[in-house]
Amino acid sequence: MTEADSYGLQRLQDPHQRRHGLRRRLRPRQDRGKDWEIACTQHHQLIDFSHLKDGGGTSPYQGENLNTQRGIIKEINFDSYKEDAVEPAEHHKHVSLYPDYNYTDSNGLHKWGMVIDQTACIGCQACVTACQSENNIAVVGKRQVIMQREMHWLRIDTYYTGDPVTPDMLFQPMLCQHCEQAPCETSARWQATSHSDEGINEMTYNRCVGTRYCSNNCPYKVRRFNFLQYNENLRRLAEADAQPGRHGPQPRRDGEVHLLRAARQPHPHRAQEARRRGDCHLDGPKATRTAPIACEKAADVPGRPSDGSASRRARPEAIIFGDLHYHAEGQVGPQAPVHDLKQQPDGCTTRARAELNTPPRTTYLADHAQLNPALPKPGDGAMDARLPAELSGEDRGRTPRTDVWRREGAGEREQKSAETERDC
Amino acid sequence: MASSGHDMLTRTEPAPPDYRYSPPPVIEPGHTYATVSDQISAIVLTRRSARLGAGDADRVRRVNLLMVSVVWLLIKGPGIWGLNQPVGWAFDITNFVWWIGIGHAGTLISAILLLFRQQWRTSINRFAEAMTIFAVMCAGMFPLLHVGRPWLAYWLLPYPNTMSMWPQFRSPLEWDVFAVSTYATVSLLFWYVGLIPDLATLRDRATHKLGQVVYGVLSLGWRGSAMHWQRYESAYLLLAGISTPLVLSVHSVISFDFAGGQLPGWHTTIFPPYFVAGAVFGGFAMVLTLGIPIRYFYKLEDFITDRHLENMGKVMLTTGLIVVYGYTLEVFMGFYSGNQYERFLTLNRMFGPVLAGVLRLWFCNAVIPQFLWIKRFRRSPFMLWWISIVINVGMWLERFVIIVISLHRDFLPSSWGWFRPTVWDWGLFIGTLGFFSFMMFMFIRLLPMISVFELRELVNVTKARKQIGEEEHGDGNGHVGEKRRDDTSGLATRQADIG
Numbered sequence: 001m002t003e004a005d006s007y008g009l010q011r012l013q014d015p016h017q018r019r020h021g022l023r024r025r026l027r028p029r030q031d032r033g034k035d036w037e038i039a040c041t042q043h044h045q046l047i048d049f050s051h052l053k054d055g056g057g058t059s060p061y062q063g064e065n066l067n068t069q070r071g072i073i074k075e076i077n078f079d080s081y082k083e084d085a086v087e088p089a090e091h092h093k094h095v096s097l098y099p100d101y102n103y104t105d106s107n108g109l110h111k112w113g114m115v116i117d118q119t120a121c122i123g124c125q126a127c128v129t130a131c132q133s134e135n136n137i138a139v140v141g142k143r144q145v146i147m148q149r150e151m152h153w154l155r156i157d158t159y160y161t162g163d164p165v166t167p168d169m170l171f172q173p174m175l176c177q178h179c180e181q182a183p184c185e186t187s188a189r190w191q192a193t194s195h196s197d198e199g200i201n202e203m204t205y206n207r208c209v210g211t212r213y214c215s216n217n218c219p220y221k222v223r224r225f226n227f228l229q230y231n232e233n234l235r236r237l238a239e240a241d242a243q244p245g246r247h248g249p250q251p252r253r254d255g256e257v258h259l260l261r262a263a264r265q266p267h268p269h270r271a272q273e274a275r276r277r278g279d280c281h282l283d284g285p286k287a288t289r290t291a292p293i294a295c296e297k298a299a300d301v302p303g304r305p306s307d308g309s310a311s312r313r314a315r316p317e318a319i320i321f322g323d324l325h326y327h328a329e330g331q332v333g334p335q336a337p338v339h340d341l342k343q344q345p346d347g348c349t350t351r352a353r354a355e356l357n358t359p360p361r362t363t364y365l366a367d368h369a370q371l372n373p374a375l376p377k378p379g380d381g382a383m384d385a386r387l388p389a390e391l392s393g394e395d396r397g398r399t400p401r402t403d404v405w406r407r408e409g410a411g412e413r414e415q416k417s418a419e420t421e422r423d424c
Numbered sequence: 425m426a427s428s429g430h431d432m433l434t435r436t437e438p439a440p441p442d443y444r445y446s447p448p449p450v451i452e453p454g455h456t457y458a459t460v461s462d463q464i465s466a467i468v469l470t471r472r473s474a475r476l477g478a479g480d481a482d483r484v485r486r487v488n489l490l491m492v493s494v495v496w497l498l499i500k501g502p503g504i505w506g507l508n509q510p511v512g513w514a515f516d517i518t519n520f521v522w523w524i525g526i527g528h529a530g531t532l533i534s535a536i537l538l539l540f541r542q543q544w545r546t547s548i549n550r551f552a553e554a555m556t557i558f559a560v561m562c563a564g565m566f567p568l569l570h571v572g573r574p575w576l577a578y579w580l581l582p583y584p585n586t587m588s589m590w591p592q593f594r595s596p597l598e599w600d601v602f603a604v605s606t607y608a609t610v611s612l613l614f615w616y617v618g619l620i621p622d623l624a625t626l627r628d629r630a631t632h633k634l635g636q637v638v639y640g641v642l643s644l645g646w647r648g649s650a651m652h653w654q655r656y657e658s659a660y661l662l663l664a665g666i667s668t669p670l671v672l673s674v675h676s677v678i679s680f681d682f683a684g685g686q687l688p689g690w691h692t693t694i695f696p697p698y699f700v701a702g703a704v705f706g707g708f709a710m711v712l713t714l715g716i717p718i719r720y721f722y723k724l725e726d727f728i729t730d731r732h733l734e735n736m737g738k739v740m741l742t743t744g745l746i747v748v749y750g751y752t753l754e755v756f757m758g759f760y761s762g763n764q765y766e767r768f769l770t771l772n773r774m775f776g777p778v779l780a781g782v783l784r785l786w787f788c789n790a791v792i793p794q795f796l797w798i799k800r801f802r803r804s805p806f807m808l809w810w811i812s813i814v815i816n817v818g819m820w821l822e823r824f825v826i827i828v829i830s831l832h833r834d835f836l837p838s839s840w841g842w843f844r845p846t847v848w849d850w851g852l853f854i855g856t857l858g859f860f861s862f863m864m865f866m867f868i869r870l871l872p873m874i875s876v877f878e879l880r881e882l883v884n885v886t887k888a889r890k891q892i893g894e895e896e897h898g899d900g901n902g903h904v905g906e907k908r909r910d911d912t913s914g915l916a917t918r919q920a921d922i923g
Contacts, residue, residue, distance in 0.1 A: 070764065072836065098594070148508035148841045157838035174838065183686045186594040190579045207589065209579055210502070210572020212512030213597055216831060217685045221510055221839035226572065227503030353835050356686060 039145040041152060073118060073159055073170045074350040074366035095357060096181050101195050110198045111324040115341040116173050118367040121318035123156050123171035131175075138230035151224045170367050173319065176201060176222050177352055177360030184214035184223060199324075199361060219353045341365065451547065451882050452726040460727075460879045464872050465629050467722055483865065486858020493851035497569060504848040511831045511843040516570035518823040519853050521678055522706065523563030523860075524604065525699070525819060527611070528671060529707025530556030534614055535667035538660075544735055546878040547727045550622075551718075552711050553615040554873070558863040559710070560608045562856040567600065569852070596680040603677035607670050614663045620646050620656070621877040675703040682826065688765035689773075689830030692757070698750035705743035705789075706819035708736050712812035714864060716805045718873070727874055730803045737802035740815065744793035747822075751790065765835060773829050777842065785825055788818025 103111065131137065131154040138151050154175040160168065182201045184193045192208035193201055215223035322338040342349065342363045351360045451460075497504060507514055530552035537545040568577045580601045582591050591598045623643035630636045646652060676696035683695040712733065719728045758770025773782050792814045795801045802808065833840045867873065 070835070070837075144503070147506070148510070149503070150509075155838070157836065172838075174836065186592065187597070187685075189592055189595045189597045190589060191592045207579075207587075208572070209576050211567075211570070211597055212507070212572075213595070213681075213685075215509070215512040216687065219686055219835045221834065221836065224509070225507075225512065226501075227507065228501050356835075358686075 039142040041145055041150045041155070071350070072157075072352075073172050074348075074364070075170065075369050076348065076366045077369045098181060098186070101180065101199075103197060103199065112178075112198050112200055112361075113322065113324040113338045113342065114178075114362045115320045115338050115365060116362065117318050117320065117341075117365040118170065118172060119365065121156075121171040121173060123158060123169060125156055127173060127319060128152055128154050128156060138226065140228075140230050144228070144230070149225075149227050151226065151230065153222070153224060155222075168369070172352075172364065174220055174222060174352070175362075177220055177358070177362045179358035179360050181358055183217035183219070183358060187211075187213040187217045189213070219356050219358065451879060452729060455726065455883050457880045457883055460883055461625060461629070461876055463724075464727070464874050464876050464879070465626055467868065468626060468870060468872055469629055469631070469635070480865070483858050483862040486855055487862050489851055490855025490859050493848055493855050494565075494569060496848065497852070498574065502570060502572060504846060506844045506846045506849055508841055508843065510834065510839050510841040511828055513570070513831065514824075514828050514843045515845055515849040515853055516566045517681075518820065518827055519856065520563050520566035520570075521699075521823045521827075522820045523559045523566070523856065524607075524678055525675060525703035525706045525823075526710045527556035527559035527563070527607070527707060528675060528700070528703035529711050530554070530559075531607075531611060531614075531667050531671045532704055532707070533711075534618070535664040536671060538664045539668060542735075543882065544732055546875055546882060547729075547732055548711060548715060548736075548874075549878075550615075550618060550871075550875045551715060551873045552707075553611065553618065554867045554871075555707075555711060555714065555864065556611045557608070557615055558860050558867075559707075560604065560611060561863070562860050564604060564608065565856060566852075567597075567604075596677070596684040599677050599680060603674045607674045610663070610667050610670055614660075614667055617656075617660055617663055618875060619871060620644060621648065622872045622875060624648065625876050626872065671704075672700055675699040682830075687830050687834055688763070688769040689826065692754065694750055694753055694757075698747065701743045701746035701750065702819060702822060705740055705747055706816060708740045708743070709812040709815035709819070712736055712740075712808055713816060714861070716809040716812075718868065720805070722868075722873075724874065727879060730805070733805060733808050734799070734802040737796045737808055737811075740812075741793055741796040744789060744796075744815070748790045751786070768833070769830060772833055773825065776829070776833070778825065778829055781821055782825055782829075785818055785821040788814045789822060792818070 132139075132152060135153060137153060140150050144150070154173060157172040157174045159170045159172070178199065178201050180199070182193070182195070185195055185201060187193075188208070189211060190207045190209055192204050193214055194204065196202045210225065212223075212225055215221065215225060320338055320341060324339045324342070344365070348366050350364045350366060352362070352364060354360065502516075505515065507516075530549075533545050533552045534549045534556075537549070568574055571577060579589075580591065580598065591601075620643055623639050624646035627636055627639035627643050630639055676699065679695035679699035682690035683692055685691060715728060716733070719725060755770055755774075758766045761767075792811055795807070795811060800807075801811070828843050832842055
């Protein structure tokens with residue numbers, strides 16, 4: 001693949017896009033007639049159907065905007081904020097056959113929670129990489145990626161909105177939501193997934209037999225399964241950069257349980273470990289913002305110092321993790337604790353698939369989509385710089401469109417051709 | 425004739441009960457106790473030519489395929505199948521549900537039809553019960569093999585252990601363990617208890633020493649005394665009573681695997697009755713698929729008559745209509761529920777990438793069985809055989825659609841995917857098919873496939889019926905479902921038949 005002329009991968013009919021998505025058959029010029037499949041984990045989050053048999057526009061739902069319809073990513077601008085925020089959003093009443101977990105009986109010092117700020121997320125995938133390396137997640141190889149068996153615990157889902165020629169991308173880091181009544185916990189036959197006294201869905205690898213029922217039941221499909229002996233890959237990697245004091249799930253490093261699945265190890269476990277090691281002080285108020293989990297460190301705008309210095313506080317972070325016990329009332333800025341971030345008006349936060357009554361502990365902050373009126377409006381020509389005066393009086397807010405767009409690389413946004421519009 | 429203790433006991437025939445309102449006899453006339461015993465036990469006791477040699481070779485090949493598939497699976501892991509992230513279950517659980525469903529016909533025939541005193545069941549119950557047991561064996565392989573670490577499958581059982589762990593009883597998979605193991609145990613017991621008098625017959629008729637010893641041990645010292653018969657009948661009826669709820673419970677519990685899940689397409693309250701009907705539907709189809717060729721090859725048309733086939737066709741038609749009702753209701757609820765995920769699932773099933781699969785499913789399970797309304801089709805073994813094959817395929821497709829189509833596109837479009845079966849998916853499936861037919865033919869060669877002693881009862885009934893027919897010049901055609909008016913004590917009548 002690497003030797004192939006990449007220009008040959010483009011077709012004359014659609015020079016600016018890759019039409020077939022994940023399972024696209026590529027035809028380099030010098031190897032015409034041979035097929036390649038591109039292994040790319042990012043493209044597992046394709047949200048169109050062009051790579052499927054029914055993707056040619058015959059299916060009735062193809063034009064549906066699944067993002068809007070399903071309310072996957074909440075998008076707000078100033079106008080909608082003014083309207084929505086004052087109205088109490090509809091809360092789904094939690095109904096369960098099973099009793100709520102009684103945290104008071106446990107010795108849980110902490111109540112871990114996470115907030116993901118979708119405005120701050122730019123989809124750089126740094127948190128994915130950080131998670132992969134921190135947790136020693138096995139890499140599975142090209143063929144297995146093509147079969148959709150990558151073991152990422154964290155992925156970046158991407159959706160599109162706005163003008164189809166220059167759409168805006170909405171990013172949603174998707175990871176274990178640590179449901180209060182998790183479907184995976186009632187699925188595991190030997191209690192391989194259990195609820196910790198700190199509110200975490202904990203995976204106990206040694207108890208996992210591997211029915212994959214938890215994965216089938218997970219509404220977020222974030223459980224991962226070690227289908228083959230991916231631990232062999234992992235062992236090679238781990239030996240290459242073994243670090244002293246590395247902790248966390250290494251179920252495949254012991255070699256004996258070679259078919260063990262790696263479902264998701266909760267990140268806060270990391271913090272617990274760190275607390276035990278004394279690396280950081282998690283019991284004080286300040287420390288609630290600095291639990292050292294890998295994705296949180298990584299989920300920052302590029303260029304941010306990664307040493308956790310004070311400068312990070314002034315910059316947006318996409319993933320904020322901490323102890324929900326600690327709260328400073330009314331604080332919503334970048335330094336606010338997780339608890340207070342969750343307490344924002346209903347219009348500003350959302351929980352993934354809350355209507356399923358799981359209910360997830362992780363909160364997503366809505367994507368604030370307030371463009372600077374001084375910027376040229378996307379789609380008006382090839383981003384030609386117009387004078388702000390020309391555009392005065394127009395509504396700058398993005399209006400969600402009713403199309404779902406194929407995910408492409410971030411740099412390809414402006415390359416979308418008019419043909420795309422017809423297709424979709 | 426006198427070689428069996430049972431035959432000696434029935435030498436003096438009692439006055440037959442009033443059969444004027446009873447169902448007509450269901451074996452061809454002209455048989456005596458001796459001819460019945462001879463013909464059925466001869467299948468076991470005489471050596472046959474290699475007429476079915478080609479079939480045997482094929483079955484052995486497929487059992488080999490099963491063994492290769494299992495060994496490779498144990499070496500490599502479930503990754504040799506086409507499973508992936510959204511589709512965590514595919515062929516494995518499809519096959520599991522399909523096989524378990526097939527077993528249901530046997531239980532229904534042996535238990536419920538016995539309690540309802542449907543005499544026509546006697547020609548097929550042994551055979552169908554054996555089918556149940558082998559189908560459950562095939563089914564049981566899949567939950568054990570589909571897990572990532574099959575060598576820890578014993579963890580499914582609640583047992584005291586050093587880990588102080590107890591299974592998760594909130595998991596429907598744990599309920600499966602009990603449902604299926606109960607089912608297997610009761611079916612096996614029922615089958616074996618039913619075999620005991622016939623094993624004694626075989627013991628008495630066997631000429632080879634080995635046969636005499638083996639059948640002698642298995643027949644548990646059966647001598648055919650009146651006391652034996654009395655206790656035997658009580659035990660058999662009791663086991664039938666225990667089996668009866670299993671017909672309904674087992675597949676209901678299996679359906680909880682899905683109904684208890686979160687997934688649109690699984691999270692459905694209609695599943696328990698719909699699964700049970702589907703199980704009986706598919707099970708009878710399998711009885712016919714195997715029964716019709718066997719009846720032909722072993723010349724058993726006198727015992728498994730066209731009327732048996734017709735009755736089974738009627739059962740298939742009825743349960744098939746229930747299944748179609750289930751399908752219709754699923755589509756209806758997809759829109760009526762107002763749940764966008766359900767609606768999407770329904771559309772995805774109808775217009776998604778597996779349109780062809782769903783069309784085939786409807787064709788196999790809804791359209792083709794309608795031919796069973798026509799008597800000519802019900803009484804034609806050839807047509808019935810083809811319909812049964814189509815239904816078998818359709819029921820497999822139904823489970824596949826329920827499992828894979830629901831899984832592959834759920835809540836978040838980001839995690840959608842598709843499943844492509846690999847050669848090992850097919851290998852294990854075809855391997856279990858081979859194992860099943862291998863076991864069936866082993867059974868036919870080693871044990872009486874038709875209950876000899878119960879057929880001998882029917883000889884008596886036939887004779888009595890014939891006399892009445894001659895006296896009253898009746899045509900001898902009653903309705904199958906008609907109950908005997910004078911039947912107040914089933915056991916007593918049954919005892920009277922036997923003598």
